[in-house]
Amino acid sequence: MHVCKIVSPINSSNNYYITFNHLDIPTDNVKSKTDINNIVNYIRLNYKLNKISYVVEYDNIEYEIIKSVSTLTTTLESSSTTTISTYKLLLLKLNSKLKLLPLNTECEITVFFKKEIDDPSLMIIK
Secondary structure (H helix, E strand, O other), rough: EEEEEEEEEEEOOOEEEEEEEEEEEEOOOOOOOOHHHHHHEEEEEEEEOOOEEEHHHHHHHOOEEEEEEEEEEEOOOOOEEEEEEEEEEOOOHHHHHOOOOOOOOEEEEEEEOOOOOEEEEEEEOO
16 A cells, blocks of 8 residues: 655635656556556544544545546557546645644645555645
């Protein structure tokens, strides 16, 4: 399992989302339909209030696909298509929880991926 941790002061007046890219290589020339639950296991929010630690976990992953780019590779023996999709994890439940916390509560957001993901990023909805 691949883990991405983002630790920062979270301003509860903001809404957040996470973006990442995923490379899908179908097997046996069958175009695969990637299920987000095969990529993301769950999301965890750790925070402290009055020096007491709390943990909230979410496994109902809500997302959008921002873009998808397919590349066809052809050799003498075969051809295959690879697709790089950019996902946006919406974090709706996490954002609802953050709204209940005091401003600038120190939080840690951890995303547990089932597959290797390069450079996921925490973004603020503007």
